Amino acid sequence: MKFPKPHTLEQIATLISSEFVGDAHYPVLGMNEIHVVEPGDIVFVDHPKYYDKALNSAATIILINKEVDCPEGKVLLVSDDPFRDFNTLTNHFKPFQSANSAISATAKIGKNTVIQPNCFIGHNVEIGDNCIIHANVSIYDDAVIGNNVTIHSGTVLGANAFYYKKRPEGYDRLKSGGRVVIEDHVDIGAACTIDRGVTADTRIGYGSKLDNQIQIGHDTTLGKHCLIASQTGIAGCVVVEDNVVIWGQVGVKSGITIAKGTEIYAQSGLGHSTDENKTYFGSPSVEARDKFKEMAYIRKIPEILAELKKNNKK
Numbered sequence: 001m002k003f004p005k006p007h008t009l010e011q012i013a014t015l016i017s018s019e020f021v022g023d024a025h026y027p028v029l030g031m032n033e034i035h036v037v038e039p040g041d042i043v044f045v046d047h048p049k050y051y052d053k054a055l056n057s058a059a060t061i062i063l064i065n066k067e068v069d070c071p072e073g074k075v076l077l078v079s080d081d082p083f084r085d086f087n088t089l090t091n092h093f094k095p096f097q098s099a100n101s102a103i104s105a106t107a108k109i110g111k112n113t114v115i116q117p118n119c120f121i122g123h124n125v126e127i128g129d130n131c132i133i134h135a136n137v138s139i140y141d142d143a144v145i146g147n148n149v150t151i152h153s154g155t156v157l158g159a160n161a162f163y164y165k166k167r168p169e170g171y172d173r174l175k176s177g178g179r180v181v182i183e184d185h186v187d188i189g190a191a192c193t194i195d196r197g198v199t200a201d202t203r204i205g206y207g208s209k210l211d212n213q214i215q216i217g218h219d220t221t222l223g224k225h226c227l228i229a230s231q232t233g234i235a236g237c238v239v240v241e242d243n244v245v246i247w248g249q250v251g252v253k254s255g256i257t258i259a260k261g262t263e264i265y266a267q268s269g270l271g272h273s274t275d276e277n278k279t280y281f282g283s284p285s286v287e288a289r290d291k292f293k294e295m296a297y298i299r300k301i302p303e304i305l306a307e308l309k310k311n312n313k314k
Contacts, residue, residue: 001177001199002030003093009061009075012042015092016085021067022075028061031089033219035237035255036200042089044082083165087175090199094177097123097141110147122158128184139180140196146184152212154191157182161198161218161236174198176218183207189214189230205242217254229266241276251283 010024029040034057037043043059045051054062055071062070063077063085070076079085103109103121110129115121120138127133128147137151140158151157157180164171178197182188182204189212194202197219204210208226216222217236224242228234232246235254240246244258247266252258256270261277264270269283281288 001032001090001094003028006040009077012061012089013077016063016077016079016088018063018077018079018085019067020075020077021070026061026075030199031086031093032059032199033237034059035219042077042086044086046082083172083174090175090177099123104141116153134190142178142196143180143182145182146186146206148185149182149187151182151188152190152192155188156193158196159193161195163198163218163236178202178219180204183224186210192216195236211248223260 007028008024009020009022009026009028012028013020027040028042031042034043034054037057037059039058039060041059042061042063043054043057044063045054046065051068060074061077062074063079063082065079065082067076067078099122102119103115104123104125106123107121107125109115109127110131112129113127113131115133116135118136119133122139122141124141125139125143127145128149130147131145131149133151134153136153138156143158161174161176163174165174176196176198178199179201180194180196181201183206185207186204187209189210191212192210192214194204194216195218196202200219202216202219203221205222205224205226207224208222210228211230213231214228215233217234219236220234220238222240223244226240226244228246229248231249234252237255238252239257241258241260243261245263247264249267250264251269253271257273259274259276262274263279264285265281265288268281268285270280270285274280279288280286282291
């Protein structure tokens with residue numbers, strides 16, 4: 001998330017009532033999660049296990065719960081609760097805005113695009129040309145939809161990221177200020193849910209096709225010409241490269257990469273990154289050829305046991 005205009009380190013520290021280490025006039029351009037940070041961004045870290053990763057990331061402003069040695073060219077915001085203060089900044093720069101109409105006056109809708117009854121189109125949404133948005137679709141604020149896109153009934157674009165911090169009193173949600181971006185020539189089936197990024201984009205690539213009842217988690221990116229079948233659930237921060245095929249009822253772990261040309265058979269549970277142009281099956285998922293061999297051996301177990309029993313009687 002980039003701020004509407006640059007701020008200084010001192011201005012940001014004032015917003016969250018924190019201390020800072022570094023030049024008071026140091027420029028702060030935005031805030032992001034660690035996997036998408038750029039120079040000028042704030043990243044937050046609140047556990048020593050991840051200090052080095054944050055300090056050595058591309059981010060140049062580190063929101064941290066302890067004063068530490070800072071790499072040259074970077075600055076610190078020292079907070080007693082970085083998670084809380086990251087939320088404070090999200091609320092400040094991307095506050096929730098209630099709607100008073102089904103289609104926001106700030107939404108931009110392209111030529112020859114059809115919006116069927118009972119849709120909700122939020123603030124600052126952009127929808128391209130020649131799209132069909134079927135009845136009862138909800139498109140939350142800031143979503144961007146390209147040209148020649150079809151979205152079927154009951155789909156929700158832009159719900160909150162499933163991202164929580166456990167506290168003694170319960171779970172505290174990390175607020176979402178990112179977007180959903182749907183590129184050209186994408187088809188999205190009925191009752192799909194695509195969550196917005198925490199600070200960046202959840203993206204569905206050019207020409208990809210999604211069946212009904214699919215969940216795509218926050219900050220996940222699908223490449224071009226992917227095909228995903230019904231009841232697949234993809235967690236947050238997954239990179240799905242081009243021409244991937246995922247069949248029905250597949251579950252995908254967060255933070256992995258599904259390489260170009262991968263095919264995942266139905267009812268698989270994928271917990272690791274894949275290699276290009278290979279096929280996977282099972283839960284936990286392995287290369288399909290190996291899994292089928294394993295299943296063939298398992299089917300032979302009764303026959304082997306019967307043979308052993310027969311030999312023992314001799």
